[in-house]
Amino acid sequence: MHRYKHCILFLFLGLLQLNAFAQAQKLRVEPAFWWAGMKDPSLQLMLHGANISALTPVIKHEGVILKDVVKVKSPNYLFLTLDMSKAKPGKFALQLKQGNKTVHRYTYEVKQREPNSANRQGFNTSDVIYLITPDRFANGDTKNDNVKGMTEQINRYDKSGRHGGDIAGIIQHLDYIKDMGFTALWINPLLENNQTKTSYHGYSTTDYYQVDPRFGSNEQYVELSKLAKQQGIKLVMDMILNHIGSEHWWMKDLPTDDWLNYQHTYKETNHRREAIQDPYAAAYDRDLFNDGWFVPSMPDLNQRNGLLATYLIQNTLWWIEYADLGGIRMDTYSYPDPAFMSEWTRRVMEEYPNFNVVGEEWSLNPAIVAYWQRGKQNPNGYTSYLPSLMDFPIQAALTTALRDDESGWDTGWLHLYNVLATDFLYADPQNLVVFPDNHDMDRIYTQLNQDAALTKLALAYILTTRGIPQIYYGTEILMHNDQPGDHGIIRTDFQGGWPGDKVNAFTGQGLTKEQLDMQQFTKRLLNWRKTSGAVHQGKLTHYAPYKGVYVYFREQGDEKVMVILNKNEKPYELELAKFAPQLKSIKQGTDVLTGQTYNLGQPKVSLPPKAPLILELK
Known part of the structure; x- marks a missing residue:
C-alpha cells in the first residue's frame, strides 16, 4: 500500500x-x-x-x-x-x-x-455594396451559437445580445445577394470580440488574427470570399485600428508603457474632428480627439509606437492576401494618429495599386470629409493616400431634402443640390461611397417616416448619382426601427434567416405587398445598374430643382440616362425646353423600372406622382 x-x-x-x-x-x-x-x-x-x-x-x-x-x-x-x-x-x-x-x-x-494578387481590383463605381450585420442576417449553423471560452452566450430575445447569425448563414444566401444585383459585400467586423456584453456588433476586437468562433472560423471566412468571388461579389472587410476591446489578450500583458493612449489614466475623446483641420485649434483639443478613448471598454491604441504601427499594417496586408479581399472599410478613420493613417493607406495602396479602401469620417461638412481623400491639397500640408470616404454629407442632405417641403427658394431638393455642388472640394468625388443609411443610424424607411414612395426616391438617387452605392441589409424589404436611435433594433434580424421564422424575405413568403414591391423595385434597379456604363463612369449634369422636381443626366459616349425625381403628390407636367443641351435630337426615353416609353419630342412630359423616372435615352 x-x-x-x-x-x-x-x-x-x-x-x-x-x-x-x-x-x-x-x-x-x-x-x-x-x-x-x-x-x-x-x-x-x-x-x-x-x-x-x-x-x-x-x-x-x-x-x-x-x-x-x-x-x-x-x-x-x-x-x-x-x-x-x-x-x-x-x-x-x-x-x-x-x-x-x-x-x-x-x-x-x-x-x-496567388497569381496577380498585387493587381487585384477593389470595389469601384460599377459595384453596389450590400452591408450586413452578420449576427443579425442569417443563422446558418446553430452549433456555433454558444462556444466554450466565449463569455457572451446567445440570447435572441435581447435586442443588444447575440442572435446567432454567422458566416454559414451568409454563404447559404449568396444566391439571394447575387440575384438582387449586389456586387460587393461589406460585413460588419467578424474578428473575435470576446467582450462580456454587446459583443455582437464586432467593434471591440480581442484578437486581430482570429474570426470570432460564434461567426465561424478563418477557413470559413476564406471559403466565403472564394464562393462570393465565384458569384461576382467582392468581399469588403470592416477593420478597426483606432481601438481594441478591453478583453483583448494584450490587456493582460501590455508589451510597453505606451502601447495605449492614456494607458494609466482613462480619458475620453472629445469627438472634435474639426480640430484636425482647424487653423485655430488648441493642441490640447487635437490630441484629445486622437488619443482619447471612446468608452472604458475600448482602449485607444497608440499608433505612434512603431512596433504597434507595423503590427497593424501587416495585419491588414495579411487579411487582404489571406482572404483575397476586394476592399476595406476602415472604422473611425480620423480618430487614430493622422501620420499613421497616412502611412497605413500608403502601404496598402503601394502593395495593391488597384485596391480600394473607404474611410468613415462622420462629418456633415464636405470640407472635413474631403481633407482625408488621396490627392487633396491640404493647407496644413497633410498628405493622405485614402482612395474613398463614406459620403455622410450627401446622406444627410438626401434625407433632409425628402422630408422637407418645397415651399421656399432653398427648401426640399435644394438641400441635396447644394451639397452635391460642393464636389469641387474633393480630389475624386466619383470614388465616394454614397448610402441612404447604415448600421449606426435609423433605417432610411424610418428616417422618411415610413413612406415607401420617398424611400424609392432615395434609392433611385443613391443608385444613379456619382459614387459607389452601399445599401444596408433589409432596406429592400422596408425594415424599420420603431425606436429611433436604438442600435439593437436598427440591426434587427433579417426575416427568414432563422429556422422557424414565419416570414422569409429570401423567398418572399409572408412579406406584405408593399415589402414585395420594394424588393422587386430594388432588384430591377440594381440589375439594370450593372449594365449602365453611363451611371458607372459617366459625366453628371444636374439642373437646379424646381417645384419639387430634380433632374440630372449621366452621359458616357452615346449612352445617356435622364433621372427625374418627382416629389409632388400629384402628376407633374415637366417642361423639357431647358434640357435641350442634353436631349438634343433625342425623341424618346424608356423607364428602366417600368419599361414604359416617354415621348420627349413634345414640349412637356407628364411625370407620375411621387416617383422616380430613370430614362434610357434613344
Missing part, C-alpha cells in the same frame, strides 16, 4: 511537470505565416510566451535574414524583423534557444502568392 502511494505521487508530480513544460512551450507568433514576393521585403514578427525575452531566436531558411531583435518592457515579448527580399516559399523552424537548448520551436511557412 505504501509503495502504491509512492507510485501515485510520482505519477502526479510527473504530470505536473509535463503540464508545466507544456505551458512553458506555448508560443504565439503573429503573423502566423507570410508570403514570398511582397513589395515590402521587411516582415516583423511578434512573439509572445513566458519570459522569452531571455532567449535567442534562430532562423535558417533560404532567403530569410534575421535583421533585428527588439526586447520590450514585458519579458514575454520579442519582436523580430526579417528581410524577406529573397525568401523562397517553404517551411522552416523558428527556434528560441537558451544556450544550446531549444526552448521553443515554431514551424513558420512562407507561402506562394
Whole structure:
C-alpha cells in the first residue's frame, strides 16, 4: 500500500511537470505565416510566451535574414524583423534557444502568392455594396451559437445580445445577394470580440488574427470570399485600428508603457474632428480627439509606437492576401494618429495599386470629409493616400431634402443640390461611397417616416448619382426601427434567416405587398445598374430643382440616362425646353423600372406622382 502511494505521487508530480513544460512551450507568433514576393521585403514578427525575452531566436531558411531583435518592457515579448527580399516559399523552424537548448520551436511557412494578387481590383463605381450585420442576417449553423471560452452566450430575445447569425448563414444566401444585383459585400467586423456584453456588433476586437468562433472560423471566412468571388461579389472587410476591446489578450500583458493612449489614466475623446483641420485649434483639443478613448471598454491604441504601427499594417496586408479581399472599410478613420493613417493607406495602396479602401469620417461638412481623400491639397500640408470616404454629407442632405417641403427658394431638393455642388472640394468625388443609411443610424424607411414612395426616391438617387452605392441589409424589404436611435433594433434580424421564422424575405413568403414591391423595385434597379456604363463612369449634369422636381443626366459616349425625381403628390407636367443641351435630337426615353416609353419630342412630359423616372435615352 505504501509503495502504491509512492507510485501515485510520482505519477502526479510527473504530470505536473509535463503540464508545466507544456505551458512553458506555448508560443504565439503573429503573423502566423507570410508570403514570398511582397513589395515590402521587411516582415516583423511578434512573439509572445513566458519570459522569452531571455532567449535567442534562430532562423535558417533560404532567403530569410534575421535583421533585428527588439526586447520590450514585458519579458514575454520579442519582436523580430526579417528581410524577406529573397525568401523562397517553404517551411522552416523558428527556434528560441537558451544556450544550446531549444526552448521553443515554431514551424513558420512562407507561402506562394496567388497569381496577380498585387493587381487585384477593389470595389469601384460599377459595384453596389450590400452591408450586413452578420449576427443579425442569417443563422446558418446553430452549433456555433454558444462556444466554450466565449463569455457572451446567445440570447435572441435581447435586442443588444447575440442572435446567432454567422458566416454559414451568409454563404447559404449568396444566391439571394447575387440575384438582387449586389456586387460587393461589406460585413460588419467578424474578428473575435470576446467582450462580456454587446459583443455582437464586432467593434471591440480581442484578437486581430482570429474570426470570432460564434461567426465561424478563418477557413470559413476564406471559403466565403472564394464562393462570393465565384458569384461576382467582392468581399469588403470592416477593420478597426483606432481601438481594441478591453478583453483583448494584450490587456493582460501590455508589451510597453505606451502601447495605449492614456494607458494609466482613462480619458475620453472629445469627438472634435474639426480640430484636425482647424487653423485655430488648441493642441490640447487635437490630441484629445486622437488619443482619447471612446468608452472604458475600448482602449485607444497608440499608433505612434512603431512596433504597434507595423503590427497593424501587416495585419491588414495579411487579411487582404489571406482572404483575397476586394476592399476595406476602415472604422473611425480620423480618430487614430493622422501620420499613421497616412502611412497605413500608403502601404496598402503601394502593395495593391488597384485596391480600394473607404474611410468613415462622420462629418456633415464636405470640407472635413474631403481633407482625408488621396490627392487633396491640404493647407496644413497633410498628405493622405485614402482612395474613398463614406459620403455622410450627401446622406444627410438626401434625407433632409425628402422630408422637407418645397415651399421656399432653398427648401426640399435644394438641400441635396447644394451639397452635391460642393464636389469641387474633393480630389475624386466619383470614388465616394454614397448610402441612404447604415448600421449606426435609423433605417432610411424610418428616417422618411415610413413612406415607401420617398424611400424609392432615395434609392433611385443613391443608385444613379456619382459614387459607389452601399445599401444596408433589409432596406429592400422596408425594415424599420420603431425606436429611433436604438442600435439593437436598427440591426434587427433579417426575416427568414432563422429556422422557424414565419416570414422569409429570401423567398418572399409572408412579406406584405408593399415589402414585395420594394424588393422587386430594388432588384430591377440594381440589375439594370450593372449594365449602365453611363451611371458607372459617366459625366453628371444636374439642373437646379424646381417645384419639387430634380433632374440630372449621366452621359458616357452615346449612352445617356435622364433621372427625374418627382416629389409632388400629384402628376407633374415637366417642361423639357431647358434640357435641350442634353436631349438634343433625342425623341424618346424608356423607364428602366417600368419599361414604359416617354415621348420627349413634345414640349412637356407628364411625370407620375411621387416617383422616380430613370430614362434610357434613344
